[in-house]
Amino acid sequence: MGTLLIIGLLSYLIGAIPSSLWAGKVYKKIDLRNYGSGNLGATNTFRILGWKAGVVVGLLDFGKGFIAAFYISGIATGAIPTVHSGWETEVFVQIYAGLMAVVGHMYSLFANFKGGKGVLTACGMLYAIEPISISLALLVFLTVLFTSRYVSAASIIASIMYPIFLLLLRFGFDYAIDGSLMVITAVLAITIVVKHRSNIQRLLNGTENRIRSFSPAKGRINEEQAGQGA
Secondary structure, three states: OOOHHHHHHHHHHHOOOHHHHHHHHHHOOOHHOOOOOOOOOHHHHHHOOOOOHHHHHHHHHHHHHHHHHHHHHHHHHOOOOOOOOOOOHHHHHHHHHHHHHHHHHOOEEEHHOOOOOOOHHHHHHHHHHHHHHHHHHHHHHHHEEEEHOHHHHHHHHHHHHHHHHHHHHHHOOOOOOOOHHHHHHHHHHHHHHHHHHHHOOOOOOOOOOOOOOOOOOOOOOOOOHHOOOO
């Protein structure tokens, strides 16, 4: 139990690093919580600060989930008994560490418990556990993003496709995909969809914001769009 608490705390603290908040201070000396959607994530960073800052923040957010699941979870090696007869303990602990990083990203101790929606941090966690299916999901994300320019639509569709890719790998190509990963990612996909329910409504109404341009000057949104970000 003590080992799990340590892993959870360290993972949360890694996830809680407010990379977008710091980027706002460094690039423009602004608090991103007061601009755009108010979310401390890569999407809002991209819109307000431009693509360079958005890419940096995106990589850092992705890295937080990867570090938690790939490295911090290793503290538990040999220290935790099997959780479920059909689940691998190592994978279960990786998921636990990664999810704690996602929680840290969404509710950061260093940003008055505000944060982003956790999609990229969750991607980093999943890439550390099983890179093939998450790479396919990322390909879906990029395809939807560049064809529609809706970040929210890309996030929702990719999150739904990910557990489907896991099922295809396990039952269609006989990959050794742990049962706990399929269960958790299905729950994660539902959570991401629920988290984007306001975006879904705007997509249905035709009022969701698109990324107008991938250049820094045109990628920002104005104050009238402030409350409508992904």
